[in-house]
Every structure is written in structure tokens, then in C-alpha cells.
């Protein structure tokens with residue numbers, strides 16, 4: 660399971676404290692060393708680790724904690740709070756309008772789980788908000804991408820707008836949005852092209868699509884297994900597109916935790932959605948506190 664090794668290492672480091680009646684600075688330093696190792700092993704960015712430890716130390720050495728009745732447990736509480744803060748603090752749902760059409764543009768590297776996530780979100784918000792979704796197939800480079808989206812749409816009974824792969828993404832999006840309005844679809848997801856690597860041509864096309872669609876959300880799909888590499892991917896997409904949220908995928912795998920714990924702190928972009936499996940109902944709003952609880956047990 661995801662975070663297993665981080666989780667057991669952190670818990671081990673903290674367990675030593677909870678049994679103690681009194682704590683001194685050395686106990687705290689020993690604990691911080693364990694926490695540091697477990698975070699670095701989980702591939703968390705070193706800047707994030709540094710800040711995380713400094714914040715814990717400052718709070719953990721506070722008078723009221725060291726002199727409190729159960730200092731060990733209070734330190735665990737401090738770590739839990741910091742973990743939650745690093746993951747983004749509060750859950751942030753998608754910005755979906757009550758009235759009028761909401762446009763969500765999904766971007767990301769190939770294979771991160773973008774197309775799957777688009778289908779999941781359509782299903783999720785149709786159920787949750789009674790929206791009428793439409794999917795636009797604007798990935799014209801990967802031959803199977805359009806077919807994949809069409810098959811996905813059929814399986815969840817959501818209309819898919821496509822014009823094959825011979826027409827420009829810009830044209831497809833222009834026509835798709837027109838169609839969505841005609842059909843009264845009020846939640847449109849644009850599935851854009853994913854490449855193996857970021858390149859100028861891809862970015863330019865995405866910028867053009869953004870200009871045409873004027874989306875309410877631009878969501879970047881990030882594979883949690885990518886570790887802190889995900890941070891660099893996010894920063895380059897963010898620079899050109901002003902990403903509004905992250906979809907963190909494959910949290911059901913054996914990810915070590917680096918991406919989840921680094922990305923908000925390093926980019927400022929909130930993780931809004933998490934994907935936890937290949938099935939289309941395996942998606943949740945991202946709750947930092949729930950994940951922090953899961954990690955600390």
C-alpha cells in the first residue's frame with residue numbers, strides 16, 4: 660500500500676516518545692532525526708523536509724508541551740498537524756459553478772492517468788452535483804487516445820465530442836464547446852495531449868487551448884509514483900499555464916510519498932483530487948487530514 664514504509668518508520672520514531680513521562684531536547688532531536696530519515700527515504704524534497712523539521716522542533720520545544728501531562732502524545736499531535744499542513748491543510752474542491760457552464764482542462768504527461776481521471780470526475784460530479792458532463796477529445800497525437808475516451812464515455816454514458824486526430828486541438832475545442840452549449844452540457848472536461856516529456860510545441864498548444872476555452876480549472880495530473888520528480892513537472896506546467904489544482908493519481912500503488920508531500924509546499928498548487936485505482940469510482944476529493952491520519956496510523 661502507498662506510504663507503508665513512511666508510515667511504519669514515522670510511527671516507530673514517534674512511539675519511543677509516547678511512552679516517556681518527560682521529554683528533553685535530546686529526546687526531541689532523536690525523534691527529529693528519525694523523522695528526517697523517514698521523509699528523505701520517502702523521496703520528499705529536502706527543502707520541504709528542512710522546513711517540516713524546523714516547524715516541528717519549534718512547536719515541540721514549546722513550554723506547554725514539554726511540561727504538559729503527556730508530552731510524547733503532544734509531540735505526535737504536532738507532527739500530525741505539520742503533516743497535514745505540508746499536504747495542503749484544507750481540502751479544496753473543484754471550482755464548479757452552480758449556474759452556467761464549467762470548463763475543466765486536464766493536462767499532464769502521458770500515462771499519468773489523465774484520461775481515466777477525466778472519466779472519474781465526470782461520473783463523480785454528475786452524481787454529486789447533478790451536472791450534465793461532456794468530454795472533449797483533444798489529444799490528437801496518441802492514436803488510441805480518442806478511442807480510449809470514446810470507450811470511457813460510453814461506459815459511463817457521458818457524451819464525448821471528437822473529430823478524430825487530423826484536426827487541430829484548437830479547432831476540436833472550439834467546436835466541442837459549441838456543441839456542449841447546444842446540448843446543454845454544463846460541465847465540460849477537455850482531455851488534452853499528454854507527451855512523454857514536456858516540450859515547447861506541447862506547451863504552445865496547451866496555451867492556445869487555454870486561451871480558447873478560458874477554463875475554470877486547469878488540472879495537472881501527477882503520478883504519485885514519480886516521487887519528487889513530480890515537482891519539476893508541476894513547476895514547468897505551472898509556469899506556462901497557471902495550474903489551479905493537482906490530480907494525484909495511483910495512490911493505491913506502493914508510492915513512497917515524495918510527490919504527495921513535496922508538491923504543495925514546492926509549487927503552491929493545491930492537490931484537489933486523488934485517484935486510487937483503475938476503476939472509475941476510485942476517486943476522492945483530497946483531504947490532507949485524512950492522509951495525515953493514514954500515515955500516522
Ligand code: GDP
Pocket residue numbers: 767768769770771772773774775776853880908909910911912934935936937941
Ligand atoms: P493518460 O495517458 O494520462 O491519459 O493516462 P491514462 O488515463 O490512460 O492511464 C494510464 C494507465 O494508468 C492506465 O492503465 C490506467 O488504468 C492507469 N491508472 C490511471 N489512474 C490510476 C490509479 O489511480 N491507480 C492505478 N493503479 N492505475 C491508474
